[in-house]
Amino acid sequence: MLTSRRRGVKTRLRQNVQSEGGTALAARDTSPRTPELSGRKKRGVSIADVARLAGVSSQTVSRVSTGHPRVIASTRERVLAAMEELGYRPNNAARALRLGEFRTIGVVLFTLSTTGNSRTVEAIADHAAAEGYAITLIPVASPTQDDVLGAFTRLEELAVDGVIVIMEVHLLDAATVTLPPGVQVVVVDSDAGDRYAVVDSDQFDGAGQAVRHLLDLGHRTVWHVAGPTGSFAAERRANAWRTTLQEAGRRVPAVERGDWSAESGYLAGVRLAERARCTAVFAANDQMALGVLRAFHEHGRAVPGDVSVVGFDDIPDAGCFYPPLTTVRQDFAEVGRRCVERLLRQIRREAVEPGMALVPTRLVVRHSTARPR
């Protein structure tokens, strides 16, 4: 929901038709090519210009602009008319300087190339926008300490009120990083629950569901293609797999380990395909499951006839794998939403609940799993 104080102006500005100050961005526009280039980098229209034209004080303009209630309707109209005529836009830098807050959230991450990250970021951006906050992306080139440190150093100079960190916080452990005073932190995909607010999918429960599903179908035990060491998500999924097998009194096979990529899943799958006794595989994500499927196909082992495969994430393509993949759905949108909610609460100094917020996961059964022959 938009902060109501801003909505007044916004709604008006939206009706903006062709103001002098701006550059038109319309197809029917017949102005010269690349019209935006003609715009001089002149000083923008300030509150004072509007005040002069409207014949009021600049403070009254400010009141209109912030949606302050104590402005009489006729005055407000006059000011809004002046704003439109001049093409006035509030200067965010000045506003931020005055208010001491930036209405901006920084998002620190390694990559947008994983489904989980990009969808989480998308949800974060959507919800932040709805709350009137902008999102600044702070990419970390690689998961090395140097680069992480660099990102946080950059962060220090950035204009953000809070940060959402989407990565393994233990990468920061060896480093000492200072955050600007007052900057709040929420962490995703990590077990730093004792030090930071953490939001994450319920990895453990999801992985447990996957394994139990396979056992319930009648498989003796379940092999596991794990994610890389050092990833909490991978560790938690592997733990759940192991625990679930142990609780059911089953043998725990050796772990195959990948790096989340389909290619690494394929390599693991090739190794598994050679074990005749392997009838059920739980891959720690859908990409690796895809690689596993390919490996079994190439080795003539039918899925789900000979071997059952379960993934994790439920990426949009999973339903079109061959065969359609049984997998654990993560609600990334909800994770993003809760991150923003929690961070904003911290920024506003409202009641702060430390610890970890878990978003439920859910097994989606498709056609890659069946009873063993």
Add this chain to the structure above:
Amino acid sequence: MLTSRRRGVKTRLRQNVQSEGGTALAARDTSPRTPELSGRKKRGVSIADVARLAGVSSQTVSRVSTGHPRVIASTRERVLAAMEELGYRPNNAARALRLGEFRTIGVVLFTLSTTGNSRTVEAIADHAAAEGYAITLIPVASPTQDDVLGAFTRLEELAVDGVIVIMEVHLLDAATVTLPPGVQVVVVDSDAGDRYAVVDSDQFDGAGQAVRHLLDLGHRTVWHVAGPTGSFAAERRANAWRTTLQEAGRRVPAVERGDWSAESGYLAGVRLAERARCTAVFAANDQMALGVLRAFHEHGRAVPGDVSVVGFDDIPDAGCFYPPLTTVRQDFAEVGRRCVERLLRQIRREAVEPGMALVPTRLVVRHSTARPR
């Protein structure tokens, strides 16, 4: 490359160990839980505080902070020491207000959920960071005019020096949007080359390569699973497909149309699988190709034995499809890089080349294509 004027401070601040002002973010830290919450939202350390401690004027501090050359070494040392002691960070809002620029680029897009978008954004973020610019994400909820307009309205209030628009600009055509004066625009994935600077992959050439590859293998003609109408990328790929077939004097079959999703590719694939004469399919992206593969498998038509399939994008998983997908690689990183480069040139009022910059695409031959029987 970082603007060298900033690098001086940056390098120093990085050595920051445990400054008073900030909140420690270290594992070994034994301070109370969620330490960042203890930080009062007090006014930060300003240039004046540093000046006082160092016994110099605030202007000298500013000179050190901006890397001005006219500061004697001993003074510089003293100032840097004071900065570290106080945990000083430049206030970006004040800096932006003073300089009239924000060192920020806005990125307008609908979704991060497509491989192309998320990888392009990632590249944009990386290169912008390297140039000392931050990235602000401006999500557009849906490709409706209302939402697009809303995003641009929000943009008006945002603190950005330039904008990269990743979407079909024709969505803006019916609307009249005003951009803040001086804000520059670069567009991806659109044919607005006459109005804006445009950067895009060479869709036409890539699709041509795909079709020629299939014809060269000996296929009579090639079916096409196109992207949604209204997408320039989809249109351009379809055009290239048609043109290439016509130039080779081949029959042009009816187009199957999808919406980029694997599911839609599957539905198109089911229809194609029923046509016995269909021996070669060019899908407009890899997701739809995945769906096509599944459809052919389910219909007992071997790939590449009975039917050859080519995709577009070369998503990381394509090499692990079953069979590994022959596809057209897009260099999203390069697209992102060029966007930033071009936009920064415009922002800096350097030589401006209007029109479209095309990034080459390249066919990657894997195992989903073969000679027809």
Add this chain to the structure above:
DNA sequence: ATAGGCGATGTTCACGTGAACATGGTGTGG
């Protein structure tokens, strides 16, 4: 009728920074 209050608007000022201009000291060339 009048005091008191309150609502609408105006005036002042500080937020933190860095450009422009000012100052003062040192070195060098005539």
Add this chain to the structure above:
DNA sequence: CCACACCATGTTCACGTGAACATCGCCTAT
């Protein structure tokens, strides 16, 4: 030995905004 140049540093100020406080006029309660 003086004049001038040049360099390190200081002083002043404006950038655009909105909070705090001030003012003014009208309405209401007594």
